[in-house]
Amino acid sequence: MLEIxxxxxxxxxxxxxxxxxxxxxxxxxxxxxxxxxxxxxTLSYAICGKDGYEVIxxxxxxxxxxxxxxxxxxxxxxxxxxxxxxxVEIPGVSNMNFLRTALNSQRRYQGAPEVKAVDFxxxxxxxxxxxxxxxxxxxxxxxxxxxxxxxxxxEMVQMAVLDPSMAILDETDSGLDIDALRIVADGINRLRGQxxxxxxxxxxxxxxxxxxxxxxxxLADGRIVKxxxxxxxxxxxxxxxxxxxxxENAA
Amino acid sequence: xxxxxxxxxxxxxxxxxxxxxxxxxTDQGWLSDIRARAMDKFMAAGLPGPKVEEWKYTNLGFxxxxxxxxxxxxxxxxxxxxxxxxxxxxxxxxxxxxxxxxFVNGYFNPALSSCPDEDGVKFSIFSENPEAFRQSLxxxxxxxxxxxxxxxxxxxxxxxxxxxxxxxxQPIQIIHLATSGSDGQSLHTRAKISLAAGAxxxxxxxxxxxxxxxxxxxMISDVDAAEKAEFCYFQFQLQGKxxxxxxxxxxxxxxxxxxxxxxxxxxxxxxxxxxxxxxSGEYAEIDLRGAYFGRVKQSQDIFTRINxxxxxxxxxxxxxxxxxxxxxSAFQGKVIVARDAQKTNxxxxxxxxxxxxxxxxxxxxxxxxxxxxxxxSHGATVGExxxxxxxxxxxxxxxxxxxxxxxxxxxxxxVFSDMPGGGDTVVLQQRFIxxxxxxxxKEVSS
Numbered sequence: 001m002l003e004i005x006x007x008x009x010x011x012x013x014x015x016x017x018x019x020x021x022x023x024x025x026x027x028x029x030x031x032x033x034x035x036x037x038x039x040x041x042t043l044s045y046a047i048c049g050k051d052g053y054e055v056i057x058x059x060x061x062x063x064x065x066x067x068x069x070x071x072x073x074x075x076x077x078x079x080x081x082x083x084x085x086x087x088v089e090i091p092g093v094s095n096m097n098f099l100r101t102a103l104n105s106q107r108r109y110q111g112a113p114e115v116k117a118v119d120f121x122x123x124x125x126x127x128x129x130x131x132x133x134x135x136x137x138x139x140x141x142x143x144x145x146x147x148x149x150x151x152x153x154x155e156m157v158q159m160a161v162l163d164p165s166m167a168i169l170d171e172t173d174s175g176l177d178i179d180a181l182r183i184v185a186d187g188i189n190r191l192r193g194q195x196x197x198x199x200x201x202x203x204x205x206x207x208x209x210x211x212x213x214x215x216x217x218x219l220a221d222g223r224i225v226k227x228x229x230x231x232x233x234x235x236x237x238x239x240x241x242x243x244x245x246x247x248e249n250a251a
Numbered sequence: 252x253x254x255x256x257x258x259x260x261x262x263x264x265x266x267x268x269x270x271x272x273x274x275x276x277t278d279q280g281w282l283s284d285i286r287a288r289a290m291d292k293f294m295a296a297g298l299p300g301p302k303v304e305e306w307k308y309t310n311l312g313f314x315x316x317x318x319x320x321x322x323x324x325x326x327x328x329x330x331x332x333x334x335x336x337x338x339x340x341x342x343x344x345x346x347x348x349x350x351x352x353x354f355v356n357g358y359f360n361p362a363l364s365s366c367p368d369e370d371g372v373k374f375s376i377f378s379e380n381p382e383a384f385r386q387s388l389x390x391x392x393x394x395x396x397x398x399x400x401x402x403x404x405x406x407x408x409x410x411x412x413x414x415x416x417x418x419x420x421q422p423i424q425i426i427h428l429a430t431s432g433s434d435g436q437s438l439h440t441r442a443k444i445s446l447a448a449g450a451x452x453x454x455x456x457x458x459x460x461x462x463x464x465x466x467x468x469x470m471i472s473d474v475d476a477a478e479k480a481e482f483c484y485f486q487f488q489l490q491g492k493x494x495x496x497x498x499x500x501x502x503x504x505x506x507x508x509x510x511x512x513x514x515x516x517x518x519x520x521x522x523x524x525x526x527x528x529x530x531s532g533e534y535a536e537i538d539l540r541g542a543y544f545g546r547v548k549q550s551q552d553i554f555t556r557i558n559x560x561x562x563x564x565x566x567x568x569x570x571x572x573x574x575x576x577x578x579x580s581a582f583q584g585k586v587i588v589a590r591d592a593q594k595t596n597x598x599x600x601x602x603x604x605x606x607x608x609x610x611x612x613x614x615x616x617x618x619x620x621x622x623x624x625x626x627x628s629h630g631a632t633v634g635e636x637x638x639x640x641x642x643x644x645x646x647x648x649x650x651x652x653x654x655x656x657x658x659x660x661x662x663x664x665x666v667f668s669d670m671p672g673g674g675d676t677v678v679l680q681q682r683f684i685x686x687x688x689x690x691x692x693k694e695v696s697s
Contacts, residue, residue: 050642071565076648088643092661101657102647158647 002047002166002197003026004039004098008222009039009046016042018222019058024166027195033233034219040170043084043219044170048082048091052138062166076171078111081164085171087151090142098142099124106162128206131187149180152241156187166197173207185210197234205237220246253658256310257396258299262319264294267403270438275358275407276381285388290403296396308581308613309523309552314495320435330430334461338428339363342459342489345363346678349421352376355428357406357438363426371450377408377441383411387443387473392501393527401471408441413480422453422483422675424646427468429460429494442588444474446480453483453672455679459518460491462657467495474500478532483511483672490518490537498658499525506532506561510598511671513679514570515603516542516551517686523552530557530592532565539568540666542683544690545578546610555586558626559592566596570644571663572603574610585617588625595625602634604662606655656691660684 002024009017017037026028034040047054047060049072060067067075090098104114128135133153143151152172159167172184188211192198200213208230210217215230218226218235218241225246226232236244276282298315299306325633335355344350353363359376375383377593388405391398413419430436442518446452458468468490476482482502482514490496496519502510516522528537528610557566574578603612636658644654667680 004531048646051638072642072645074649076646082646084643088639090640090643090658090661092664093657098644098647098657101653102644102649105650105653106648116621157300
């Protein structure tokens with residue numbers, strides 16, 4: 001269970017999150033929508049511990065543990081996964097090497113034995129097949145020369161291999177064509193099928209046609225201003241934020 | 252006060268007189284003559300000072316003080332056998348087949364060596380057969396003051412000659428060890444490598460010593476590759492923390508000859524690697540690559556020169572540097588394209604990664620182009636680790652040290668890309684990665 005209480009975060013001295021409250025129970029899928037500049041990405045980075053996102057007040061507990069006192073890699077070890085809006089290219093590091101190092105780092109943190117090379121190969125091949133990803137892609141350098149869709153698919157492969165208990169997906173659907181969107185949605189639903197928690201950050205309603213959330217929140221000006229079900233997303237799609245009385249780019 | 256261009260070193264002359272009775276080949280009149288004349292030249296010139304452009308980044312004042320050491324001995328005998336064996340076991344790559352030639356404190360060590368003995372290969376050791384070095388000592392490829400000092404004081408060395416159309420089936424490992432007894436010593440070795448037309452050879456040279464003693468390794472190698480010859484050379488510099496390491500390699504390539512040089516600098520307090528090359532036949536190709544690492548008082552200096560004297564030649568330079576707190580580096584790479592060296596293709600790339608704001612990297616590419624139909628490029632960068640890459644890796648579970656390690660490895664891995672040489676290259680790359688990790692895992696002391 002993720003519990004965020006009165007979270008206030010500054011970036012470069014400017015307050016972006018202004019007292020945000022959110023609780024996600026195990027197995028729930030929450031979607032956060034909101035106008036540009038509302039603080040959606042800031043929320044995901046603050047939960048995962050990126051430098052430069054300074055928490056000035058509030059708490060973030062995951063399964064009762066204080067995430068804010070942990071390094072980003074410890075948060076990952078606790079079962080958190082961040083799907084990036086813009087996955088980073090890392091020339092010179094192959095996907096395979098990266099994923100194996102990541103998986104074994106997490107297993108060491110969790111006190112589990114490292115995965116042997118042979119078993120890792122089997123695991124990653126199986127996951128690539130499930131997600132319809134060309135195994136050749138795994139030999140290439142991390143995200144280097146990948147199209148936008150390939151990068152997002154690669155995030156899904158990483159998520160499947162690392163098998164987090166909570167995934168925060170920051171605009172994973174942006175820039176995807178309809179086929180890629182289905183693959184990404186499929187990856188999310190597989191995780192959901194195992195009773196994992198998911199926080200979807202999205203601009204558009206269309207992902208929610210494939211991954212039906214339990215709750216939809218509207219984030220505006222650093223706070224959650226409205227909570228509902230999938231219907232709320234449909235209303236937003238139809239009327240826009242202004243139509244629901246939420247100021248565009250209120251910050 | 253103005254700095255002198257050259258540093259005076261009166262003590263060196265006195266030390267030379269004291270040492271000379273112990274030199275190799277004292278029974279050879281011609282050699283004693285060469286030594287004496289070279290010493291005179293060195294004494295007249297002294298060591299280059301910081302005002303000499305080529306030595307701008309490595310101040311040799313400390314070397315002048317080192318050379319004034321009263322306690323010079325000739326260490327021909329006596330290095331501790333157990334220590335020597337321990338160092339040898341660390342330096343020797345058992346998973347690479349082929350002969351091995353070992354020098355300890357500047358002298359050939361027959362007990363640990365198994366010299367090449369193959370048809371079409373001539374191999375000699377200086378202390379056993381100085382005559383083989385006569386020509387290269389009498390007509391040095393470069394007559395700088397340091398080169399003269401080396402000729403005057405030469406302790407030992409090796410001579411390798413490959414006959415026409417002969418391919419050495421296996422590489423030769425040359426291992427230079429310094430023991431704790433080398434404190435205060437200068438070890439002046441030489442090599443002469445000749446490949447006749449169509450000959451092929453590979454030499455892997457390692458330098459290693461303990462952290463305690465301060466010693467000066469000073470090695471000069473001459474390489475001649477005739478038409479269509481191919482020479483592949485690796486240098487692993489794993490000297491002790493207080494060591495001064497200097498190597499000069501001078502190559503001359505004739506038509507269609509190929510020379511690949513990989514230069515990996517990880518140890519020593521002060522290191523200078525000079526790689527001087529002349530492309531003296533059409534369609535000759537040279538590929539220089541290297542990586543250097545420096546931290547805490549360490550200074551790494553790479554100095555290259557490529558003379559494109561003939562048309563249709565190709566040169567490629569790829570160097571990567573990693574500097575942590577207190578480390579300093581300089582890359583000075585000069586390419587000179589002669590007036591009639593049309594259709595020259597010359598690339599140069601030097602990138603540096605600073606792991607701390609207290610590190611320093613200097614990059615100085617120089618291109619002198621006198622021909623008008625050439626393709627020459629150069630690029631030099633100094634940067635830091637990418638914060639977004641670091642966070643991406645850490646968000647996947649890698650701790651800070653592991654994330655940095657992966658990124659640094661990726662940064663330097665490029666020097667091995669498209670490296671020819673088959674299975675041996677894989678072994679050497681693996682060793683390089685291990686040494687890189689070893690270097691990274693050591694605590695930074697500031």
